[in-house]
């Protein structure tokens with residue numbers, strides 16, 4: 001396959017599993033395009049992707065806020081009660097003088113997950129309103145850089161391991177934030193598994209291609 005210029009690359013899709021190049025074709029609403037060699041899903045076409053994505057990311061942000069503002073667990077030990085919240089976990093690292101570890105933790109379990117779902121919400125909103133061609137491009141590039149660094153799921157598993165180890169020594173009560181964190185992690189997994197960043201790029205291309213065509217016709 002001969003590539004004439006950089007724009008021609010926009011019409012090609014690479015299979016993530018076997019790295020075969022495919023030409024992007026228009027498919028029907030609700031259907032998906034699969035790799036000819038290995039059968040992996042290359043892309044889907046969902047005409048309501050912006051609405052679905054926006055609803056899912058706002059729901060994730062609400063669960064994230066609940067998970068962070070309310071107590072995660074209440075630990076009772078020898079008549080002494082202690083509430084633990086997510087910000088408290090990394091703030092206590094700062095208090096103990098572990099500044100670098102505290103900083104890394106705050107980015108992995110707080111700042112990056114918050115940024116990712118804020119970016120998703122803004123991008124889907126821009127695409128729904130058909131504005132911000134340049135801004136949506138920059139946000140999508142930023143999103144692909146930070147997505148691998150969100151570690152809420154690993155944090156949840158480490159909390160579960162710590163709780164199992166504490167069961168024999170102290171009385172543990174799960175707080176509302178614990179259930180909100182589980183809901184957030186499930187939504188996070190669902191969104192990252194079902195909506196590929198490449199599908200948002202395709203949606204962006206469709207939205208602004210149509211918009212530009214309409215503008216050209218009216219001029």
Ligand SMILES: [Zn+2]
Pocket residue numbers: 015016017018019020035036037038039040
């Ligand atoms: Zn393949």
